[in-house]
Amino acid sequence: MTTTDTDVIIIGAGPVGLTLANLLGQQDVRVVLLEREDRLVDYPRAVGIDDEALRTMQTAGLVDEVLPHTIPDQKIYMVNGDRLILSEVNPTTREFGWPRRNGFVQPLVDQVLLAGLDRFDTVEARFGAEVTDLADGGDQVTATLADGATLTGRYVVAADGGASPTRKRLGISFDGETRPSDGIVIDVANDPIGTPHAVFGGDPARSYASIALPHGIRRWEFTLFEHEDASVVDDDEFVFDLLRPHVPDPTRLDIIRRRVYRHHARIAGSFRAGNIILAGDAAHVMPVVGGQGWNSGIRDAFNLGWKLAAVVNGHADEKLLDTYEVERLSHVRQMVAVSLGMAKEMTDHDPEKAAERDRIAAARTPEEREAQKRQAFKPQPKFDAGVIVQTPLPTFKSLPAREVARTAGTIFPQPRATDTDGVPMLLDDATGQGWRVITWNNDPMAFLSPESIATLERIGARLVQVVPRSQLQWTAKHTSPGVTVVGDLGGEESLQAWFDARPVGAVILRPDHVVAAECLSQELDEVLGRVLDVAGIEVRR
Template identity: 80%
Template sequence: MTTACDVLVVGAGPVGLTLANLLGQHGVRVLVAEREQQLIDYPRAVGIDDEALRAMQTAGLVEGVLPHTIPDQKIYMVNGDRLILSEVNPTTREFGWPRRNGFVQPLVDRVLLAGLDRFPNACVRFGAEVTDLVQDADGVVAAFADGTKVRARYAVAAEGGASPTRKRLGISFDGETRPSDGLVIDVANDPIGTPHAVFGGDPRRSYASIALPHGIRRWEFTLFEHESPDLADDDAFVFGLLAPHVPDPSRLDIIRRRVYRHHARIAGRFREGRILLAGDAAHVMPVVGGQGWNSGIRDAFNLGWKLAAVVKGLADDALLDTYETERLGHVRQMVAVSLGMAKEMTDHDPVKAAERDRIAASRTAEEREAQKRQAFKPQPTFDEGVVVHTPLPVFKTLPARDVPRLAGTIFPQPRATDTDGVEMLLDDATGQGWRIVTWNNDPTAFVSVRRLAVLDRLGARLVQVVPRAQLPWARKHAAPGVTVVGDLGGEAGLQAWFDARPVGAVVIRPDHVIAAECLAQELDDVLGRVFAAACLTTTPEG
């Protein structure tokens, strides 16, 4: 038995591979153990959102992911008569990327796998089934089906909704499984050729028709309780389902047909000592909301920087407790939203369907616009964890405002310029990791030497944002170690963001969540509170 790694990731799905890439960037020794001999080659998820694309950007993989996406994919919700109930078409770029995108999951998974080739400290073992995980005070010993064992400091179970690890740990998986299955049919050479997706709330049989990249189209049909999953292999049955959608189902180039269950479940806890659950091992939700895959990526993004900090000795093990604290609330929201959408669009009671149609027809223009911009999708907001809530200032130099708290929300990513004036997305201009962002001010003027020492150990970035017109002056006079960024102005710019909020400094975590916000003069004290919330072991005494 050898200590092969700092972190063992069980499962080479998108969550495990994303986490491994993020850990690889930090120099953490990571081993991904996958039971199968290769990546799963059939599409499961079909939607990737802006938060996940930003995570891919952080991992340095977004340019490989984008060719397998349909940006700004519109969704139409229709009734049994194909009349539009609602339209989902958010076109803003709060986090720098399109908010809704169709994608081909197996091709994106390959990008994630290939990304690990960049790191000598990361590797994947296929055909490696983990049969047990045993913990002690210093680590985890994984037993494999071939009789070998590996020791790691931590293990992350990301092996799907049936997670053997979760079951062995005796962790509950509470929620519900819907009584009817779904049949997925993927075809090549898309016979329809339109770019959008349609969700059909037909009480006779609900369905979805989704355009995917590279000429692929997916159909999903509800199977009734009396219908056997074996019908997926019955051409007559499948062609009968497709007949209302295409002129000649027999001429379709069918790639695959699969039956799946509709689950809405959440693990009783996400951590058991040195073992953590992520992705479907921790939570599953109906596919209608398109957030299962994205929720798993949020897990990896939240957990990655925390595991790296603990493994590298920058933070105490207690930091890992904030993973569940922060993720559980949003997971519950997403499961509830997904389950609500599934019930609304797959209810086969004609009376309930008619009432749904009546409610949709009576929506006001404002309500329809809210549906269109996807206002029903809750954004991650952390009340506890690595966040510091500061009171709103009451000084006479600031107008009284009724603004929501910033700490615990995701910092935006507009386009800006780097120090040389080249336009790019903000994260590329500032660099990744911890960031201290001040408007117009030199951040070092407000941070003590001892706090700067901690920031240096963290590899944090000190960022001074100035209007683009000031960039030449600010660049010339910037303090050592300060990155100057030029704001492009406009409604989406950082000046407008700071204008709308009574703060002048923001502390941003590696996962782009605002850890704290404050006036510039408060920055040093607030940083100390953030360090404490993050359980940093590098905080100087006093």
């Protein structure tokens, strides 16, 4: 057997690399995180974290440290050049347990992620460590560093940014487009405005964004015209002129950061080359207007993290890694398209096109405005292939005939429920993390073969029995050993409501909270076997 220095080498200590390192550390995977800079990047970056990403932080055990650096339920107003509201984004859903839209300070959250690595003896972060070459030998990858040292690992994950040296070294394409004009970001302490929301201004004279951030920080973003050089970022008078229409006195602002950036919309031609895998901006970049670049990278880390851990720990065949690109690519394409469309709509400086946009916005129906408010334009992840099993809609007479959307490949909701002791909490905290087989009312052990139960134990899966809260204590005394009993709290967003709306009594959840399959209770063992097969997990007979 080939000896390696570590299991996984991660290149890049940005949010994707840091999140992945935390998720792998939880699974006792040996990780070396390499960052060419001497410290975490502190310049202006992402300002929006969504509910899926917060659920990932919850899974990583860091959400309580992240939340102090967020503004929950942050509204966005899209306005025109006359400051008239074109649309409002204000989703108040808690479908996944957390607010859908949150303002945040990325450098502070990155620090939380870095500090989280201290929990794991198997994870090491090295700063000032630049990778200059990678050699994939088939059973391991050798990374050569700028100081001449080498490091070997079974896999390498390159989370080294949009200009990824790794992607370029591998010769992987990065097709898409680059917007013709740059943008300038200005962060100010002691927020001179003081309102909690964000404003995106589609002003044909010059588009802008004004965003409240935690800890009294205000972010401004302005589009630069093609004739304006990036050096204007250092010109105080230019910056003051940009801010003069926004504050009483720009010369009194406490400017803490300013930077020029470029809008890209590009996707790598492949997310994997042998044992080297691309994630985050190395695999895809998108305009900042949609606020999904950071969140899309976190989705990459979450999708990839459990799969790498399963392969490294011997629970799954390496074919499981092939599903990473299969599952992530479709949603990334959707998010890039949405972000690019929003960027073009809000940063177009053609007065006639801006006027047409305003006319369309004014003509929206109340239903269309409500959909915009709910952020219905944001595509939800939905996998049509990968580690999912689609089961036919049951037609038994005990089930009403109705059109029901199938949930395999979607994210399972996270309502509040109770643990076995009756303490209310979010579902993932009540059930525990990892693979989960969840049944309504039934003891799941009654429907699984000894071989299936042994396989689930081997991969650390959890068997969960959900019952109405009134049955909780009785069920806890009578269910099979090893089954976690969860109390349902009832109501429109409860687990009972979820099961009541669908002709299924059991769901199989992956470690990233995606529904791998749904079925009737009596079908559970057979369907579970199919899920384990597509995941490359052997059921030993």
